[in-house]
Amino acid sequence: MSNQNYIIDMLELKDSNVYFKENFYYKETIKGITYKIFEGYLSYKPSFCPSCGVVFDEKFEKHGFILSNIIIPDVSGYKAILRLHKQRYLCKHCHKAFTLTSNITNYGCFISNLTKHKIALDLTKKRSEVDIALDNGVSPNTVERVMDSYYDTIKLYKHYLPEVLSFDEFKSVKSADGAMSFHMCDGITGQTIDIVEDRRLDNLIKYFFYYDYKARSRVKFITIDMYSPYISLIKKMFPNAKIIIDKFHLTQLISRSLNKTRIRVMNKDKKNHRKLKRYWRLILKDRDELDFSKWKKYTCFNSLMTQVDVVNYLINTNEELKQTYLIYQEILYSFKNKDFKKLKQTLSNANSKISNYMKTSIKTLLEFLPYIKNTFENEYHNGFIEGNNNFIKVIKRIAFGFRSFKRFKARIMICKGLIKIKKTVNA
Ligand SMILES: [Zn+2]
Incomplete structure (x- = not known):
């Protein structure tokens, strides 16, 4: 391979009409950034005149060069520019001059197609468009343009939906x-x-x-x-x-209303404020999972207690909180055991002393009751869609x-x- 071909191959130029003279490579600082500059020439015999369409003959004349700086992907960690002298021709049939084109860039563009391709690949990663722009030495607008041009607006397959x-x-x-x-x-x-x-x-x-x-x-x-x-x-x-x-939304609905009830009670009760604030997790926890045998010292409490004791103390500070807690645990139990009959019973015989938050939630559950039955009878859930939504948040x-x-x-x-x-x- 000649030197000439080495450079073309190294820079992935894929245009054999570019040639390099001696001293083709040097460094240059532009606006405080050091660039590796590769200076080349683009020249070949055009096959016809782009203005009048006449096929190349002796009436075509070389007409100097035009210089363009083309951004190419980084070389060894340096920003790189292909400084390309493009041959111009004068067509004496129509007396118009034209510049030779190459497949390195599109017409009138100073960003190489290779760089654009790299931007398109960078877009598949979880990175901001500003970072991608900086990395590739282009403006954020260019990144957006590349996105619009490299990726079709989503075409949906309208004849298929999964089961x-x-x-x-x-x-x-x-x-x-x-x-x-x-x-x-x-x-x-x-x-x-x-x-x-x-x-x-x-x-x-x-x-x-x-x-x-x-x-x-x-x-x-x-x-x-x-x-x-x-x-x-x-x-x-x-x-x-x-x-x-x-399933997740079912549990979420009732635990939110219990939590709101606790907060309201807490804000009215100066004496137990700290306790109600600190142990919110224990109140929301499934009662079957509370520990009833390990005695320990809880902050804000003087004597040794178990988790069950703490919860009992807290719900007994307020009747509304207690009733809301009890129905919450019952609903939770029927969700866990997929006991539709029990759920229906609990919801329709709700104690009138429960909080308004819980009353609203129960109304909602009753409204959706026939579909909750399907939840109990089938294993499908929205688990991953929540994951997908987290992904969207990251983006x-x-x-x-x-x-x-x-x-x-x-x-x-x-x-x-x-x-x-x-x-x-x-x-
Ligand atoms: Zn012409």
């Missing part, structure tokens, strides 16, 4: 129409299928009409949280789907907030490997 689906939502970007966006994934693999900007009912119905009837009829189970528009949506759009309320954080929902969604899909880099790119 088990999971619905959830997450807080979206500011520009999004609804405050919450809708997130759908495969209920068995956890793979994200799509995210939709606005989770309001009208919009989701419109969205699901894109899927053909056959695809929608295939769906047998859908796990959701207790958001009633989903029920109407599923009844309308999924003729064969059973609705399952996600959002590293991006310091996306302004456009389209890009936000694209970035999520890119990082998840759901959209692949296009083969042909026009950036």
